[in-house]
Amino acid sequence: MSVLVAVEPDCWRRPVLAEAVARGGGTVCTPDEASALVWAEPTQAHLIGELVDANPGIEWVQLPYAGIEPVVDIVTARPAVEWYCGKGVYAEPVAEHALMLALAGMRGMATYARSSDWTAPEGRNLLGASVTVLGGGGITESLLRLLEPFGCDVAVVRNRPTTMSGAARVVGPDELSQVLPCTDVLFLALALTPDTAGIIGSAELAALPDHAWIVNVARGGHIVTEDLVEALQAGQIGGAALDVTDPEPLPDGHPLWSLPNCLITPHIGNTPEMGLVLLAERVTANVALRVAGAPLVGPVYLDLGY
Template sequence: MTDATAARRTSGAAVGVAGAGDATAIAVLPEASPELVAAVERAGGVVGPLDDRTRGLVWSGSSGADALVAALERAPGIEWVQLPWAGIDPFAGVLPRFRGDGRVWTSGKGVYSAPVAEHALALTLAAMRRLPRRARATEWRRDGSARTLYAADVVVLGAGGIASELLHLLAPFGVRATVVRRSDVPLAGAERTVTLDRLGEAAAGADVLVVAAALTEETRGVVDASVLAALAPGAVVVNVGRGPIIDTDALLAALEAGHLGGAGLDVTDPEPLPAGHPLWRSPDCVITPHVADALETTPALLAARVERNVRAFLGDGEYLGLVDLDAGY
């Protein structure tokens, strides 16, 4: 790689854009959705087929990691890759091979923060108000088992856009929020921030645990039996991050033992959750099929990110959602 090429890859200068010998700059694959094509063109990019002129790749997400690798091998001149989701774990098995190759990688980090945080709040309230159990009821029966979110002790695992937006939504409830993240850098809206190795300490006596972190080797299975046991009796657990962050067997055991008051899961392990899995039968568990960001407005949110990053690729502004291949997000 020449010094000039390296400079382009880090600065986002245009390669093969309009007026540069009709070279094709950006491919939108594996399906060229109208929203993403329009976003590239609004930003001044040229959309075309994947070939040796391609310098940017917007991956629309309808095919897996192997297809992405094949595209990059077919067009080795690609200097910037936009991934479609906030989490890059679907590509975790192949991304390490591209470490240090000079490409710029961006993802959907932050794109879906508002809808996912809203969904997390909905799951939290549903679990605390015992709606899973009551929605299944077939007779009128009153009880005082519901809990309130007002003034609750809430632990949020993760410190990205979803966590930040969730803390904003929780503010009217006057919660006491603790954020658990890789570093102890404070996050607005949280009373304290602690590192991941202190998750058990943070969970001690908490009323709510919300998982909103990326799946990495550090976070896989980190919400285990000991963390769940540390929560207050009747606490609720919500997961809008990734299923494997929570030990499913431990979660089931805590629900069945009555230690947890409920769970709200938009992601599971395994996923999709098979028919007949015990979680489906848990009376205090509400499950949504990974739809926290599935709104009519979602395509427009991703398109706005693509437009912004195409401009950065062409030298106008900074990239959003930069991926650290070493960190895994």
């Protein structure tokens, strides 16, 4: 079975993704000849629908995004096309970044990095800590493996509770309020959907111990920013380490920038250079699967929001 694949638009990522298509047994072609499209430029999502509409031979599309927020309307309007996203593709570097943020927060780097003199000691151990992770996807699976040497007591909160290696217990969202009071570190690693937007607000922040750190590598919209600012200013929690914010980019002068118990990285848990290699692996795999007539990895489920 031959697979003709267009890799569009022309950009610095295109040569690497075109090679990935070839490794999977596909043939790179122009959009008018293609039965598949690999989208190469994440910043130009608005062009995807136009290109698919202009080339009715395209049966399936490989998107570069782990989440589908940039393309929900595009995908919804074209139900006859098969859509595949990058869910799980970037899990390893994002989990590594989450671990780094947790360690930096708990061990006082927010204070030490800003200090201009020798300061008093502060910090808590991740070793043996009580950890709660919101979300049960690829990032969580990778994070659970990275946490194993620290001997943490880990609870995972996810929509469909099921046993996960490295987690002491896995519970549903209705039990979130029960696990927060004993949480030393709260990781957010879940998809942003209408049900999860604002999942951490004033009530959840108040339920956390006053030493707890929040690490968000998911989406900024999971946290009610105004409530987080108030909790940090009041010392209600230990701190927040954020790779994502709401709004994003975080404007100059926003209170989060200057809070001494807040660490911010500019959504670089997975940089473009890191991500391209990983996306290329997914492209190769899915092209090979289509050549073999097998189901592809990472189908978009609009009803679930990812």
